[in-house]
Amino acid sequence: MTVVNIPTKAHVLIFPFPAQGHMIPLFDFTHRLALSGGSSLTITVLLTPKNLPFLSPLLSSGVDVETLILPFPSHPSIPSGVENAQDLPPSGFPSMIHALGDLHAPLLSWISSHPSPPVAVVSDFFLGWTQNLGIPRFEFSPSAAIGCCIFNTLWLDMPTRNNDDDDYEILEFPKVPNCPKYPWCQTSSIYRSYVPGDPAWEFIRDSFRANVASSGVVVNSFSAMESVYLEHLKKEMGHSRVWAVGPVLPLSDGGNRGGPTSVPVDHVMxxxxxxxxxQVVYVCFGSQTVLTKEQTLALASGLEKSSVHFVWAIKEPVQEEDSTRGNILDGFEDRVAGRGLVIRGWAPQVAVLRHRAVGAFLTHCGWNSVVEAVVAGVLMLTWPMRADQFIDASLVVDELKVGVRACEGPDTVPDPDELARVFADSVTGKQTERNEVVKLKQAALDAIQERGSSVNDLDEFIKHVISLTLNK
Known part of the structure; x- marks a missing residue:
């Protein structure tokens, strides 16, 4: 009798960066991985204790996913009890990256003692140090492929300004397709904060450089939207293990994925x-951005003057000194009653964008928001603030032609009359951009259909991970 040796299941460790905009797409990818991998994969998700609630939608979806809970390492720059970058200003991201590096030893111990250790780790692009765990590491990018190209170039080539006092000096990226260029102040704030020779910063630099040396990269994008940048990543990394698996769609948007809200989902719908x-303009700036008092008043005035119908999701201030921001809209809601809905806190963004009534989206251009708008076929009005958002805005407006500029910069106070014009025009004109976003929406949906480019890439990724088990 012939004995057939059936290989054990391939065990994959998923390690998200603890920020809402990073965790949610990686968990949604994990859900797809579990569904597509079926009985061939064992999946473990690594979290620190206070971030476990973010995993609830995945754990309750019926897929078989295990959890690994490790204590959050103490760090002098992070207040005690804080385990999520959403609870820090954007300037706190480097401290979070550095702090998580102290999970290296306990993670190695867990891997070495596990009866069926993982054959691979899929970790966020802020966690490049996971390249040193003794198993193949695959980078998960919650940013666009063009964003990956720009970040890799920054940390590998370390370009500098000619004039240290000129925040608007143009930085060019001639190695990247279409030769993107941005003012210095619009490049990565983490990169601009780099301090040569400082041990913490050298750790962060090495962590970003490790992304290029990883065994592959998984991107929440799709070929029809970013083929030229995906091909550049393959060339840059020296292999074809670049998988575009997007748009990675959420498990659901009916529950609370992001925190408390002042308006129930059913009332919004x-x-x-x-x-x-x-005919409705949706306004939201993501999970981190809090507008200044002046910006809030200008935006409110623009919406009021425009006469458009709108849904405005406002992030409540968390710092005591910002408490005046919470009351500056007194009287505004009464004046726009019937055509404006203000949501304080979390909004069901995916469901709102996909509603037939929504025609335009004023957005900070975080990549998750861009992808969600594309899938919904909604025109984007761009107001990038920081991080990769300027890159995304340029892609949306200049290359894909599915958006128009409304404002830019974290400190800019827009002109209310100009904003009013942009809002009004977004629901009555911009037919060229509307046609382009409808085409891109169809391409996005095609990518995730059977035999679509993103489904094929996900299948190829799973086959590659399984091969790691067979080759052990």
Missing amino acids: SWLDAREDN
């Missing part, structure tokens, strides 16, 4: 149900 098709 019934309010939209009473509006005409493509």
